[in-house]
Amino acid sequence: MPDLLRRSTQMGPQLKGYSIVLITTVLAACANTAKEESAVAKNDAVEDYIVAAELPEVDVMRTTDQLGHKVITDRYIILSDRKNNHLITFTRRCRELRETVVTADIRHDKNRLRARFDTYRGCPIGTMYEINAGQAKELLDLSDNDGK
Secondary structure, three states: OHHHHHHHHHHHHHHHHHHHHHHHHHHHHHHHHHHHHHHHHHHHHHHHHHHHHOOOEEOEEEOOOOOEEEEOOOOEEEEEOOOOEEEEEEOOOOHHHHOOOOOOOOOOEOOEEEOOOOEEOOEEEEEEEEEOHHHHHHHHHHOOOOOO
16 A cells, blocks of 8 residues: 555656646647737738739749848748849748748749749749839738737
């Protein structure tokens, strides 16, 4: 009987440890769910903007200068050279945009960027839309991180 008593007292600290781990995991999952819902809402807002503004879809973007990008979400960026702005839609979430090491692009022509065939920062491009500076600003306002 003393052995059984010793085992029951040893279970108490282990049970507390498991409870703390379980509570921490649940809280972390709730925080990630809120972030994911925010990203989904932003993606939906950009999709709605594309439809409402009737943005013209293009298959090719001429690239004469160095390109710069501004991230809207993990699925959408605004790609710019000195003259033109384009809204780029990726076929998947592009986590490589936030990495410091740049992934090489796959391009079939050095002066053109093609939808469905080329990549930007290693992410496959799905569609491209031609936008002006005002539309670019509106899209960036949609991605504003709740006033941050």
